[in-house]
Amino acid sequence: MDQIIKGSQSLIFRNAPYIISAGSVVGSKEAEGPLGKLFDMTNEDDLFGADTWEEAESVMQKEACILAIGKAHVDVKSIRYLFGGDLLRQGIATSMGVEGLQIPMFGLYGACSTSGEALALASMSAAAGYGGYMLAVTSSHFGSAEKEFRFPLGYASQRPLSAHWTVTGSGAFLVGAQDNESQGGTKKSHARITGVTVGKIVDYGLKDSQNMGACMAPAATDTIVQNFTDMERTEADYDRIITGDLGYVGQSILFDLVRGRGYDIREKHMDCGMTIYDQETQDTHAGGSGCGCAAVTLASYVLPKIEKGEWKRVLFVPTGALMSTVSFNEGASVPGIAHGIVIEHC
């Protein structure tokens, strides 16, 4: 069961864990977007029956978890550990959201890269034999994120064109040490996490929190190139290289930076933040963002393509901008972090 340590930041799993099932829950704007019909659950008023945006986000997390668990017909008690996070201060959406599931849990914070962090730790724990099932869940909510990082929605603040639109959504993934069928389940999985590249914090000194694509592009570059180096691969070895939420501004910077490192990923690149909304009609400026953006796009759009074998091997790279309102007000820069998850058809 020994794993292979590759290069300075990566692991390749000899017994690659399966992504057995996924659940996706989104708000109204996401439901109206290009991927609208692919999500498991949507809601008209973005409150999901709750009284506040924060509670609504917790409801989404819980529902996403229940969907992922339910699709695999797995008893919640058989899930060993949960890895979860969100964008809110003290990760409160996760604490309140997953509390009812009563799964032993690890709270995470990696800004919008958290879905990668959660999948990395869930697959590392499953591959190590720490339990049959792990659950990885992340969320974001436009209303709670605007309140947390910018202004309450009622202020009707204007946003620069480089700003992102935080995705209202939560994605959950049931990761299994073995295929679900061999654990007594019913869901035949065709996607495995074969390796991870854990990201470092990369800081180019940018301070504009309304241009997070630019802040995160250096970290995405670092993780993608490190993945190529560690695993002795190039862009040719992947059907898609999928960043979380660089958006239109971040993508062009990513292409330039990656080219400077000797690779050209333009033909292979996809960004979840550019995929989830229609920029022309939905007024989402640089694109979608948030912990939920990469998670629900993976759950609803990317994973089915891997399951079907349309894509054989994908490098999934959620990207995060590490900042808070306090660090911003104190004049600190906005460094980025990105984690790479290699998902393969099987």
Added chain:
Amino acid sequence: MDQIIKGSQSLIFRNAPYIISAGSVVGSKEAEGPLGKLFDMTNEDDLFGADTWEEAESVMQKEACILAIGKAHVDVKSIRYLFGGDLLRQGIATSMGVEGLQIPMFGLYGACSTSGEALALASMSAAAGYGGYMLAVTSSHFGSAEKEFRFPLGYASQRPLSAHWTVTGSGAFLVGAQDNESQGGTKKSHARITGVTVGKIVDYGLKDSQNMGACMAPAATDTIVQNFTDMERTEADYDRIITGDLGYVGQSILFDLVRGRGYDIREKHMDCGMTIYDQETQDTHAGGSGCGCAAVTLASYVLPKIEKGEWKRVLFVPTGALMSTVSFNEGASVPGIAHGIVIEHC
């Protein structure tokens, strides 16, 4: 290298990782307390050369990491992954603190239980063979925590007797898959993490964020009793059962709740929050708290006793209260979480 899954929440490591070294950095009040002479580094004005409390906390984290790494004479590049967290929104003290070390990192949030969470994940990763060295670091700062959760210090707010005093401090732990000497290092370690009990969120519906001992005691009870059950042990199997920061109020509730579950830990219990300050002379009310409290007490006071063999086996249980100012203002309860780390002399 297969690990043993015990009961519903615990792991026992067949190849138990070593705590090779630890670094502790604290502020002035902690330096004046009963453990004052045991810390590696202290600072008179609690700013550590920085301009803000948040930056000061980041400096502490960095220094604690460098101390732990330096004591073992280990090249920072040989540290595979870092697991770190703090109490501030979006874990900014950690992001800014460890950025300069350039170690691939996982950001965590588990309130004051985060030192347990970090040690759990670091030891799980080391035991799984994911790298020779892992680093676990957490911090808290009285000034930044008061600003984050209550009022800026300049307001001179009064505090109820059930309130805790957030510890200004950071503790870092170098966790090794093998003994340091066999990896070419110089530090002979006599402490191993032999198992973990990952905690669930426990919510008794308490809403008083100024009485966190009461909010966290049920979670501490749950994790301690689960550890006994999973590992088929009782309080007799431990030299000390050490909670993070229940304080005087939380301790009495813990004793009652644990007794209700059929165990009596009064003779074996120690609380870091009750150990780090002198309640009589330091006006710290219920005791110390914060991510740094359990971490620096472990690093400076507990670990040396285990190293010397004075204590053969200890259950270290950092406790966290899961809340934010937003959840508090919205009327949510304050659930708790606690992670159990079994540390043994070797």
